Amino acid sequence: MTGSTRRLTVAQALVEFLAHQYTERDGRRRRLINACWGIFGHGNVAGLGQALLECGRTTMPYLQGRNEQAMVHAAVGYARQSDRLSTHAVTTSIGPGATNLVTGAALATVNRLPVLLLPGDAFATRPAEPVLQQLEHPSAGDVSVNDALRPVSRYFDRVVRPEMLVPAALQAMRVLTDPVETGAVTLAMPQDVQAEAFDWPEEFFADRVWHVRRPAPDAAELAEAARAVRAARRPLIIAGGGVHHSEAEDALKALVEATGIPVGSTQAGKGSLRYDHPADLGGVGHTGTAVADELARTADLVIGVGTRYSDFTTASSTLFAGPGVRFVNLNVAAFDAHKLSARPLVADARAGLTALTEALAGHRVDQAYEAEYRAGKARWERIVDAAYAAADQDARPTQTQVLGALDSVVGDLDVVVNAAGSLPGDLHKLWRARSPRQYHLEYGYSCMGYEIPAGLGVRLAAPDRPVWSLVGDGTYLMMPTEIVTAVQEGINVNLVLIQNHGYASIGGLSEETGAERFGTAYRYRTDDGTYSGAPLPVDLAANVASLGMDVIRAGTVRELRAALVTARESDRPTCVYVETDPTGTAPAAQAWWDVPVAQTATRPAAVKAREEYERRVADRRRHL
Known part of the structure; x- marks a missing residue:
């Protein structure tokens, strides 16, 4: 290499490089990687961890996460709110920290949303085998757990020599900024290589603008x-x-x-x-x-x-x-x-x-x-009005009445975040979107646990917009960890936590397909072996409060509306907790969805469901 150089570790060089990457579309320039989420272990603490400290917050802001999958969700929420023109990086240690990225990476790639993943990797120099958390593959010495990220990444590379970082980093930026190719991009970083010093050409750290093209039609x-x-x-x-x-x-x-x-x-x-x-x-x-x-x-x-x-x-x-x-x-x-x-x-x-x-x-x-x-x-608007309406303001609300109460409180700029359970169906049918970015549904992967961390990402991308993460009890129990991050960073996200004691969406689907709601309720086991006893004595509101978030309990429609108003006006992360009346339902599905039903069974529910399935599947067609 010729010209002036700068001696940095591989990790320091990567952080410095990322700080100088920009996107440009329609004359507007944005920083591509606006922050780096991280959880540190022996696979990245002395490499990328030290580099983030060395380079400083001005060069690359650091955000402390609690769960590796959740960090990816937060970055994806940020990227979507930013119209895919800006995103975050995520660094983890090797082993379980790295493999926890897989679900988040799949979500990003399925939804065509950019996120940069920087998992630590096993030693490139192989000083001892196996090292802690190394996967030994008897017939392939170059395999590590990070190879699990290959099928869910739009671009994957393993940087086993310092000089490999230059082409790998440039390819990573190309994919992140390509509207056709974008998704999860993974640069696996062996822990010894991260800490290795190298003389880098100054040109590597120059501002680089990636033009996001708008191809015209033929x-x-x-x-x-x-x-x-x-x-x-x-x-x-x-x-x-x-x-x-x-x-x-x-x-x-x-x-x-x-x-x-x-x-x-x-x-x-x-x-x-x-x-x-x-x-x-x-x-x-x-x-x-x-x-x-x-x-x-x-x-x-x-x-x-x-x-x-x-x-x-x-x-x-x-x-x-x-x-x-x-x-x-x-x-x-x-x-x-x-x-x-x-x-x-x-x-x-x-x-x-x-x-x-x-x-x-x-x-x-x-x-x-x-x-x-x-x-x-x-005609449909009248159906929405009926689903939202509550004749008795002092009764426990149905789930659609919860949406109606929220609809009456939000403004045009509020953002509603959801991903899984019965809420996506209700929202898609009923929600009255007032602005282009108000409706934030992750339904390409329909990933339970997305809503809370994604809400943080949305709020970071749009600090002037109130953000509501709508979560059922099943989703909440999957991933409440980033409540702690919201409290720590003062990220003012509102959580609407709906308690219906189980998997409401899959419970309904189970009933329709002849599986009789098996294993979908959060209840005690009864003598017949099913989970059909009393609801579990779990106090999710107390759990939220224990993580540092303000909590408002709402038992009636009237209390719910007041609680939502209070939450929206608060300058702290706030949870509105409400237990819903399960007897109220949204309008029925207006079109079929193919979920295969047992072709042979002795239970009457499954036999009947199969008959309906065969009637419906006959309508399926190939468009040629």
């Missing part, structure tokens, strides 16, 4: 898409998460207002239009609204924008039932643009929507079609 693809839209009588737009990642909400609105085409949204795309826009039909798919799903069944053209068409969106390939239905898919990723044998429109969502609006100048759907979907929207 002219031929655009013309074909426009012809398809003009020929359609009942077109429907499916807005996915790509609308938000591209900041394409205004472009979508412009297209809709010019053409009158209605919009149904996926979990990731909800909020692409404000809920009270005449063309916003709410969620689509298994957890969608009646009006969106009915239009999906009768659509002759489905226009997917930034969606990967998960089975919830397509109702396991049963939703789009029109005999001649065709698809146009606008997506920055060609892989997704070609799904469902669609006419692909491979482009950035905002660029593609703008171009399509221009290509459709003068075109508008029939007035009767507009009147039809607007009437359907009005």
